[in-house]
Amino acid sequence: MAWAVIPAAGAGRRFGAALPKQYHEVAGRSVLEHSLRAVLDHPDVDGAVIAIAADDPHWPGWREVGGKPVLSCIGGGERADSVLAGLQALPATVDESQWVLVHDAARPCLHRDDLARLLEAGGADAVGALLAAPVRDTLKRAGDDGRSVGTEPRERLWRALTPQLFRRGGLTRALQAALAAGAAVTDEAMAMERMGLKPRLVEGRDDNLKVTTPADLALAEFLLAGRGK
Numbered sequence: 755m756a757w758a759v760i761p762a763a764g765a766g767r768r769f770g771a772a773l774p775k776q777y778h779e780v781a782g783r784s785v786l787e788h789s790l791r792a793v794l795d796h797p798d799v800d801g802a803v804i805a806i807a808a809d810d811p812h813w814p815g816w817r818e819v820g821g822k823p824v825l826s827c828i829g830g831g832e833r834a835d836s837v838l839a840g841l842q843a844l845p846a847t848v849d850e851s852q853w854v855l856v857h858d859a860a861r862p863c864l865h866r867d868d869l870a871r872l873l874e875a876g877g878a879d880a881v882g883a884l885l886a887a888p889v890r891d892t893l894k895r896a897g898d899d900g901r902s903v904g905t906e907p908r909e910r911l912w913r914a915l916t917p918q919l920f921r922r923g924g925l926t927r928a929l930q931a932a933l934a935a936g937a938a939v940t941d942e943a944m945a946m947e948r949m950g951l952k953p954r955l956v957e958g959r960d961d962n963l964k965v966t967t968p969a970d971l972a973l974a975e976f977l978l979a980g981r982g983k
C-alpha cells in the first residue's frame with residue numbers, strides 16, 4: 755500500500771502563461787486532475803497529498819477523487835520543499851516505513867502499466883525506485899561559446915521521470931539533509947543518492963512527458979485522447 759505526494763506548487767515560469775500549467779485543460783480535465791487520477795487509479799494507492807502554492811486561487815479544493823482521500827498542504831520555494839511539505843502532511847497512519855509515490859502535477863500522461871511496474875519493482879527493493887527512460891539522442895557538451903566541445907556516452911544515461919517510490923521516513927530524511935546542505939535537488943532519487951543510496955531504475959514509457967511549454971499541452975491532449983481517457 756502507498757500514498758501519493760503530488761508537488762503542484764510551481765509557478766511554471768517556462769510555460770509563460772498567467773494560468774499555471776497544471777490548471778490548463780487537456781482532454782476534458784486539468785493537467786493536475788489527470789496526474790492525480792493516474793496515480794489514484796492503482797488499487798494499492800490509498801490517497802494523495804497535493805502541495806499547492808500559498809496564494810493559489812485555482813485550487814479546486816478536492817477532498818476526495820475517485821473515492822479516495824485527497825489532502826492538500828502549502829508547498830515551498832523549490833520542488834524539494836513542496837515534496838517535504840507533502841510528506842509532513844501525510845496522515846499519521848502512514849508510518850515511516852510505508853511507501854510514498856511522488857508524482858509531478860505536470861505529468862498527466864502516466865500510463866497505468868508503468869505505475870504498476872514501478873510499484874511492483876520498487877516495493878520489492880530495499881531503497882526504492884523511479885520511472886526513467888533511456889536517453890535516445892546523442893548528447894553534446896557545450897563550451898562557454900555555445901559550441902559543441904564533446905559528446906557524452908549515452909549508454910548509461912537515463913531521463914528521470916515520475917512517479918518515484920521511496921519510504922516515507924527515508925525520503926523525509928534525505929530531503930531534509932539536501933535542503934540543509936543547500937543542494938539543488940531536482941528529484942527525489944537525487945536526494946537519496948546524496949545519502950549514498952542507489953534507487954532502482956524502472957524503464958518507463960517515453961510519452962510520460964512533463965508539461966513545460968504550451969506545445970506540450972497539445973501533445974498531452976493527443977496522447978490522452980488516443981487512450982480514450
Ligand code: C5P
Binds near residue numbers: 762831861
Ligand atoms: O518546475 P518543474 O516542471 O520541474 O516542476 C515539477 C513539479 O514540481 C511540478 O508539478 C511543479 O508544480 C512542482 N513544483 C512545486 N513546488 C515548487 C516548484 C515545482 O510543487 N516550488
